[in-house]
Amino acid sequence: MKKYIRPRKRNIDEEPVREFLTNINFEVESIEQPWRHLIAYGKYQGKDAVFKLASTLKTSKGTKNEYYWNEAVNLTPQECRKNFTVPKNFASGKYKNLFYFIAQRFLSEPLIKKGSNDLSKVSENI
DSSP, X not given: OXXXXXXXXXXXXHHHHHHHHHHTTEEEEEEEOOSSEEEEEEEETTEEEEEEEESSHHHHHHHHHHHHHHHHHHHSOXXXXXXXXXXXXXXXXXXXTXXXXXXXXXXXXOSSOTTOOOOHHHHHHO
């Protein structure tokens, strides 16, 4: 069985990223780096948005997959996915050779909170 090495977290200096975001007209509300991505929340072109930047080249591949997943799902007609939605992508590119994308930000409560076993909201939406 092939073992996969868990990519290490690489801390990214937030200030240059904040400056970059300002230059592309992303209004930053907050920035955090929980693990393999630096994530910024704010507004992009007047819309609630999230900026997701891979912290390593290895992580960039997975981040591109997430971007392409959003694209593919949003190409599927809404009547074929009535109970399923993903964010709309607004933009993507490279920041210092690392992949990033900006997508729609959902401001509603999640169906399940981290660490919870309460599936009642999930079950009623499936």
